[in-house]
Amino acid sequence: MGKRFLLFTEEWAGSGHRMAAEAVHDVLVAQEGTELSRIVGGLNTASPALRELSRFFYLSMLRYGKPFWQRIYDQEHLWGTMLKEPLGWWLSQRLMNTLLQEEKPDVVIATHAYCLSALARSKQKLARPFHLVSIPTDYQINHFWVHPQIDTYVVAHERVADHLMHSYQVDAKKIQVLGIPIRSVFSVAAKMDKRTWKRQLGLDEQFTVLVCGGEGGYGKITEVMKALVKEMEPLQIIVITGKNEKLYNELQDLLQKYPCSHRVIVKKFEPQMWQWIGAADVYITKPGGISCAEAMALRTPLLLYQPLPGQEKNNCSFLLNQKAAVLATDQEEIRSMIRQWRNQKQRDKIMKQMELVRRPEAAQQIAAYLLQM
Template identity: 30%
Template sequence: MTKLLILSVSAGNGHVRAAQALEATLAQSFAPHTAVHVDAMAHVPAGFRKVYTDWYLQLVNRAPELWSYLHQRTDVTPHHAPSQRLRRGIERLSTVALVREIRRAKPDAVICTHFLPAELLMRERNRGRLECPVWLQITDYDLHNMWLVPGMTGYLAATEEVAFRLRARGIPPERIHVTGIPVMPAFSEPDAPEVAHAACASALGLDPARPVLLMASGGAGVGDLPSMVERVLALGGDTPFQVIAVAGRNAEAHARLEALSQRHPGRVVAVGFTNEMHKMMAAADLVVTKPGGLTVSECLALGKPMLLISPIPGQEEHNAGFLMEESAAWLAYDAIGLDYKVARLMADPAKLAAMAARSRALGKPQAARAVLQRVLGAKE
């Protein structure tokens, strides 16, 4: 029996969701092996956590141009550069409790869904204080320098291009494995798409015979979610489409969406925080979302066409580029573009069907299983 430690960082939701997907898949399909998921940010000082998580989110939302510059600069800064050594030194001083927690867990193998714990464990391995294998799961569809942590047992990549980039930047080919990005087991259920679509639409009180738009986020240049929904409801068309709007933990947005649903009976389903995003996606003909690595992986797993909005400079822009190159998504640069492209796509079922086919071809719904088979097989 293998005891697996999964380490994430709650800087955004994607790294945590990938870890949760691995944990859930192991519990469902890999008994008697066990897993413990630890969020690194739960074992660091409050000041470090605030800088590492809150500051990051504020930066990408309020100063995207500055974040873009930092993203580009750090991508070309070598690991041995003074600035990188200083950064790692600050991180080591701030993560003493985390390293202690990792030692206490005594895992047989470790999977990191963020580069921070991977860098800490690299130092532990180099100093002979950790002997178990450490794997690094990359959670985007492009490669940034920060993921190039030397000495990992294996690197788990989303696509062949990410694997190519790893090799091109010096990672030994035998340590690189294309698995996809882990998604929760609910996104890999084998129901036929048309059956899942009809059943999930009906369960939400929607008409399965009418098109459904899922809107999951707002952002800079596009507007807040209730405003976005109000605008698209005003779009013309022979068959007015229905909207599922997911506000998450934003109580104010959820209340405004509930008011919209009262003014547009039968056309809007307002959703707050939910653990059933797979059902919302299954019911949708088109998903409007930011191109975070985990979100788009879930859409691909279910074969959903996407209209992408407000990509974070750097990693999300590269995710969007990948999806558009592969004809699985369009990108709306601003509010006017959003309105135009929603109207155009929702009026063109053939185009949506073609995008959905490309999305399904790219999807890796069994990525979590592939990762665990690789890690546990290598361990055994």
């Protein structure tokens, strides 16, 4: 008899957490050892009202109160101590009554920390306990991800493992360094070179810059565009605005008012991002864990701009420390790095550092580990 897996995630705080769950799920369902694999929206199941409140607060903080959000994040240990147990107590009964008792999972996986304490509490109460696995989707970890009832931590890098052991006294036997799970298609796409991707997408075979702010089109993408179009040497610029209609229209208006000699392509939401990242010579984006893992899988140099408070700032610090990305703080620094990275040897330097961090087959390795537990 195969194993039964439940993957808990949240999509209201960006799409990365759900994409990580989907990456593992897609591998699990293709394996003979899997009887059931199901993705669950944790708060949507336990408390839809709390989900909407959390989403409203998160988006409001990002829009109007970024410094305040950063201060909250800097005090995550205090907030974790205050909120984890009450949340766990309040949500666990709802999860047990609505899902866990019915599905009887062998393994429960969390790619978002919100419901982890509730899952840990449920594990203690159920007559048939499950193996609890946490998979943080960033290159850092915080207090909300840590609980004595967690059986396995699957983390992105050895530095995260060290932090768990030294700051939270987690036993090394509980930690697996397997990477951030990304869709399996990225490991396949990594075998194609950039020239092939450009040809397949109908792009010119010239130096290409991809600009994207995630599914929501976050970050000051218009500023980035204004910097790029000022470049004297020809560029091929691809901007993907995701589901941000306002940004898409704003960029279209900008290009009409200020025509340039560069080839500029503005697109909306693109489900097959691996093609565009694979074709790009440089990827300008915000440092979400999934976005960075995808870019490194495809060996596309990362130019980070406008990291959001909290996890993204920490991801940025990690990647800069590993020399696996570069941060631009203004338009002039963007232009300076673009000029520098026109030189293939300069791009090769950062790609060499990315090799030390990239794990394109993380989802496959995580699924294999889960099946053999």
